[in-house]
Amino acid sequence: MTETAIPEPTSEQTVLFARVRRMMLIAGLTTALAVAAVLIAIGYRLFRSADSGAATDITAMLPKGARIVSTGTAGDRLAVTVDIGGAIEIRTFDAHTLKPAGKLKFASEP
Structure with a gap:
């Protein structure tokens, strides 16, 4: 059985592969940054809502007969x-x- 030999990429293909890898790295880092921002926003909202549970007692005065x-x-x-x-x-x-x-x-x- 003969195996198909994979030819070495040309210099143009090597440059193209490097460019695609760089673009994928940028896309991956951007996605990771966006996910981190969403998780930070959710954590911030949960942290802020936990502090607002203080009970407040206020008496508002109404005019006589109101x-x-x-x-x-x-x-x-x-x-x-x-x-x-x-x-x-x-x-x-x-x-x-x-x-x-x-x-x-x-x-x-x-």
Whole structure:
């Protein structure tokens, strides 16, 4: 049985093989860097969420005669709808710290 002899690559083929190896090395390193960045981002998010478990007790004062109509969440905000003597007002708070984030008042046109 005769075995097929593999001819030696030409100089052009050798240069091409070196270029392909270099490109594959760059692609492999780029992929490894991207995977490392994703793992670091996941670890960072897990680490940050573990610290935010502190309980917060806050008493928010409402004007006399006001009542809470509804509550809801929107992203990282807590929205409280308040009826103050017939006028509707929406107060928003940061969900993590419960600090006031803003007020939205509604008024009727005269």
